[in-house]
Amino acid sequence: MAIAETPGHHSRIVQLSKSPTGIDGFDQVAGGGLPAGRPTLVCGGAGCGKTLFAISFLVHGATRFDEPGVFMSFDESGDELAQNVASLGFDLPGLVEKKKLVLDHVKIERREIEETGDYDLEGLFVRLGYAIDSIGARRVVLDTIESLFAGLANQSILRAELRRLFRWLKDRGVTAMITGERGEGTLTRQGLEEYVSDAVIVLDHRVTEQISTRRLRIVKYRGSAHGTNEYPFLIDEDGLSVLPVTSIGLTHDASSERISTGVARLDMMLGGRGYFRGSTILVSGTAGAGKSSLAAHFLDAACRRGERCLAFVFEESPQQVVRNMRSIGIDLQRWVERGLLEFHAARPSLHGLEMHLSRMHRAIDRFQPSVVVLDPVSSLLRVAQQTDVQATLTPASRTAGPSTSRPTWRSRRSWTPGSC
Numbered sequence: 253m254a255i256a257e258t259p260g261h262h263s264r265i266v267q268l269s270k271s272p273t274g275i276d277g278f279d280q281v282a283g284g285g286l287p288a289g290r291p292t293l294v295c296g297g298a299g300c301g302k303t304l305f306a307i308s309f310l311v312h313g314a315t316r317f318d319e320p321g322v323f324m325s326f327d328e329s330g331d332e333l334a335q336n337v338a339s340l341g342f343d344l345p346g347l348v349e350k351k352k353l354v355l356d357h358v359k360i361e362r363r364e365i366e367e368t369g370d371y372d373l374e375g376l377f378v379r380l381g382y383a384i385d386s387i388g389a390r391r392v393v394l395d396t397i398e399s400l401f402a403g404l405a406n407q408s409i410l411r412a413e414l415r416r417l418f419r420w421l422k423d424r425g426v427t428a429m430i431t432g433e434r435g436e437g438t439l440t441r442q443g444l445e446e447y448v449s450d451a452v453i454v455l456d457h458r459v460t461e462q463i464s465t466r467r468l469r470i471v472k473y474r475g476s477a478h479g480t481n482e483y484p485f486l487i488d489e490d491g492l493s494v495l496p497v498t499s500i501g502l503t504h505d506a507s508s509e510r511i512s513t514g515v516a517r518l519d520m521m522l523g524g525r526g527y528f529r530g531s532t533i534l535v536s537g538t539a540g541a542g543k544s545s546l547a548a549h550f551l552d553a554a555c556r557r558g559e560r561c562l563a564f565v566f567e568e569s570p571q572q573v574v575r576n577m578r579s580i581g582i583d584l585q586r587w588v589e590r591g592l593l594e595f596h597a598a599r600p601s602l603h604g605l606e607m608h609l610s611r612m613h614r615a616i617d618r619f620q621p622s623v624v625v626l627d628p629v630s631s632l633l634r635v636a637q638q639t640d641v642q643a644t645l646t647p648a649s650r651t652a653g654p655s656t657s658r659p660t661w662r663s664r665r666s667w668t669p670g671s672c
């Protein structure tokens with residue numbers, strides 16, 4: 253059931269069928285989603301986002317893909333979980349009521365296990381099987397495996413039970429996600445879970461120089477190609493999203509249309525017609541050389557044509573930019589008032605690079621501008637490694653299709669990719 257056949261011209265390519273998570277960017281990195289009908293392990297340290305990742309997978313399954321799900325928690329109660337994810341806009345009680353979701357909190361009593369001396373998963377299978385059947389679930393989450401096996405000291409029994417659990421889930425044909433904590437030097441505590449899982453995803457939350465970054469990596473994915481880099485991901489009020497910055501191909505269209513730079517003489521120098529639409533222009537120069545002014549001319553010209561523009565500024569407030577540009581005769585305020593120009597001002601150190609990038613993506617997706625200005629990109633270097641900044645600035649939007657409205661990046665300081 254998990255195998256879909258895609259007949260080709262000469263050969264038959266058999267592709268693993270995928271179960272989309274609906275998590276922004278993740279499905280792209282994972283070639284469509286998680287392996288359908290198989291178990292996936294999501295591991296990482298405390299607070300790295302395992303539970304949110306898992307619940308997003310279930311909520312999207314229930315709301316977008318018509319796949320009801322069971323969340324079996326050994327940590328948080330159903331109420332706690334519902335409260336924790338309400339800030340992401342997930343209405344768990346509503347889904348439970350509509351029979352799209354079952355939240356089952358299983359308390360593992362350590363004492364009971366120790367007293368009786370035996371432990372097996374039979375009871376859990378019955379309970380889980382019942383929950384699955386009650387709503388015809390296609391997705392299952394077990395959060396976390398450590399809590400499930402807490403108190404089980406006998407390593408060989410534990411290993412045998414782990415294997416049995418994964419086997420059982422596979423036999424049921426549900427797409428399962430099991431969360432696990434990171435061990436010392438191993439991906440997981442027992443060092444076995446990763447071998448019995450068909451796919452393993454590692455989440456990581458690190459803080460370097462006081463700036464936090466979340467990363468996601470697909471460690472393995474049986475039977476499928478996948479992005480192998482570490483991808484930044486983000487948790488905010490819109491939920492979890494992965495930024496597959498490095499997986500973007502160089503396949504975007506190249507427009508031969510030209511647009512004015514806003515400076516007549518510069519247009520002349522550029523073949524008489526200005527920049528290529530959809531291209532990326534780096535404006536580099538020392539302090540006070542006129543980089544922001546050149547950007548303002550460009551914005552003004554675009555707004556005069558009635559095109560929407562977004563300006564991300566990292567060192568000045570929108571009011572400062574408007575005031576300074578007025579001194580060279582450019583009135584940007586009128587474009588702001590007409591809704592053609594939007595400023596987004598944020599100090600570079602406000603958040604990590606992935607947060608900046610994600611906010612830019614969201615702003616661009618929402619506003620659909622034809623011109624984008626970043627001033628200055630070099631200030632992002634203060635919050636991230638150069639390689640990361642380069643990947644971030646790779647001039648393709650995540651929603652890259654055959655669209656022509658590609659952002660135009662501008663820089664204020666001398667910064668050139670590869671030579672900063």
Ligand SMILES: Nc1ncnc2c1ncn2[C@@H]1O[C@H](COP(=O)(O)OP(=O)(O)OP(=O)(O)O)[C@@H](O)[C@H]1O
Nearest residue numbers: 297298299300301302303304305339340487488489
């Ligand atoms: N609305 C929100 N906005 C921004 N960040 C949030 C939001 N909700 C949760 N977070 C972040 O997600 C983290 C919790 O994620 P989650 O509970 O999924 O982690 P976990 O890996 O399951 O942790 P644990 O090890 O405790 O089980 C919080 O510590 C917080 O940083």
Ligand SMILES: [Mg+2]
Nearest residue numbers: 302303327395
């Ligand atoms: Mg958790």
